[in-house]
Amino acid sequence: MELPPLTMEQLSQLVASNAPPSQLFAALSRYEQEACLMWARSGNPEAGRGDPALLGLFYSSFFFVHLLTDQVSEARALTKRMPEPLLHHDPSLQNCLALLRAVWQAQHGQVYEILRALPWPEALQPLVKRFESFFQDKTLIAVSTSYEAIRLATAANYLGLDPQLAERDDPNTISNFTKFGWIWDQETKLLHPKPIVATPPTGNQSSNGIREAMAMLGTRAS
Structure with a gap:
């Protein structure tokens, strides 16, 4: 056509x-x-x-x-x-x-x-x-599968959320992650991610994109 x-x-x-x-x-x-x-x-x-x-x-x-x-x-x-x-x-x-x-x-x-x-x-x-939106979704998936525990401020930075609110343990910021099944530990001030399954890429989307992002993120809590 x-x-x-x-x-x-x-x-x-x-x-x-x-x-x-x-x-x-x-x-x-x-x-x-x-x-x-x-x-x-x-x-x-x-x-x-x-x-x-x-x-x-x-x-x-x-x-x-x-x-x-x-x-x-x-x-x-x-x-x-x-x-x-x-x-x-x-x-x-x-x-x-x-x-x-x-x-x-x-x-x-x-x-x-x-x-x-x-x-x-x-x-x-x-x-x-x-x-x-695409970058946030991709990063959220990568973080969820790369970390066992992560500081709220670090997770907020990955998602482009307000870092000052994160430093104050803002409930709305926390809910951005707990709604995906992540666990917030009030005592340690750490988020414990639940892996989010990525939708298989289609068309021209690279099948290696998520794995590459995960490699860049690292695997230890920050």
Whole structure:
């Protein structure tokens, strides 16, 4: 099935849809060649310049869809294929680079700060929010299977919850974990996770993603 031409309206509708990440990945993959041609034509005065705003949104969206399908290495490769001038001047793509570094280095607190504090265009917000939820779910599963006991503040940091509330043993923060069957030991001030079974990945989602996250988290209480 032939896709409509790559336009801001078409791309915005696609990003805002509730389509599964694997379907979004397939659609945006088919648009990448068109995006490359649009940028290549920008060097020809007679052909007209590719819209930088459209191309910035396309590459930012494609980047997030890589993350949503658990393809971090491929997302990194995508940044190498992005037009260099666009990559260096588009604010959203600069934010994507910062996010990539934080995800790659497993800096969980920084991931949430980048997603929540940095400016993202309105059209990209649906993917930003979807990735935050995806990242939280993936991290929660990894923590639940990696730790026998963990401090509340450490667990809160992994989930992007308020660290100050966690330090005060906030009941609402504790309930974010006990609702999954975790046990809160008031005497030791430790959470005892109950393993959460991960849903088998589908489509382009990497089957190694959860195991890789678990390896980065470690296995001892902190």
